[in-house]
Amino acid sequence: MSSVHLASEAGGLGQDLPALEGRRFLFVTGKGGVGKTTISGALALAFAARGKRVLVAMCNTKERLSAILGTKPIGQEVTHVAERVWAVNISPDKALREYGEMVLKVRAAADLVFDNKYTRTFFRAVPGLYEWAMLGKAWFHTTELLPDGSNRFDVVLLDAPATGHGVDMLRVPKVILDVAPPGILRRDAEAAWAMFRDPARSGVVVVTLPEEMPATETVELVAEVR
Known part of the structure; x- marks a missing residue:
């Protein structure tokens, strides 16, 4: 499994x-x-200061990063927010539609599928599909290339949901593998x-506080991830 690192708002990541x-x-x-x-x-600013191109991806959340970085609000499109730093607040519906367009290859066909209320209801009932739409979009950005063949982003930071949901999201690709037939998905x-x-390619940064409940949850989370 990915390497695990601890961080706190007060102490940062240290060494x-x-x-x-x-x-x-x-x-x-x-x-x-x-x-x-x-x-x-x-983390994004620290990596950028070291010459990295960084994307911060959020999961359909009440967006706070713009206030922290002192920039304009961050929406569903990838936005430049600081030198060498970009951010996006991923909508599962939009991400799923984009994925469908990529698979179906014809915009009109995707419109027929995703504009149908019964299809949308079905998608919501499929375990892990909306989580994969968000996680998959964040992962996809690691595969994007610039015209010169270099990576569009050197590192993608996923500002994931809180502990329980975050661990579940990390396992979503395995859930998809268990149910998906051969194909693009x-x-x-x-x-x-x-x-x-x-x-060597990924890691989990667990953020905590020097308090009993967050520390206990962190110990459990680290054991679960490893």
């Missing part, structure tokens, strides 16, 4: 930062209210799952 530099994908999670978004923003889930299990 762990250099160990994270080679990772392409970092999953930032922790109990609600411990400062995950603050740490995500701090399964291929992408395999690639994402391989990255998330590779400590």
Whole structure:
């Protein structure tokens, strides 16, 4: 599984930062209210200062990163928010539609599928599909290339949901692998799952506070992730 690193809003990442530099994908999670978004923003700026191109991806959340970075509100489109730093607040509906357009290859066909209320109801009932739409979009950004062949982003930081939901999201590619037939969806889930299990390419940053309940949850989370 991905390597695990601890952080706090007060203490930052300390000496762990250099160990994270080679990772392409970092999953930032922790109990609600411990400062995950603050740490995500701090990591983004730290990597950018080291010459990295960084994307911070949020999961359909009440967006706070713009206030932390002192920039304009961040929506569903990738937005430049600081030197060498971009951000996006991923909508599961929009991400799922984009994925459908990529699979179906014809915009009109995708419109027929995703504008149908019965289809949308079905999608919501499929376990893990909306979570994969968000996680898969964040992962997809690690595969994007610039015209010169270099990576569009050197590192993607996922400001993930709070502890329980965050761990569930990390396992979503495996859920997709268990149910998806051969095809683009399964291929992408395999690639994402391989990255998330590779400590050389990904890592989990667990944000906590020096308090009993957050610390207890952190110990449990670290054991579960490992």
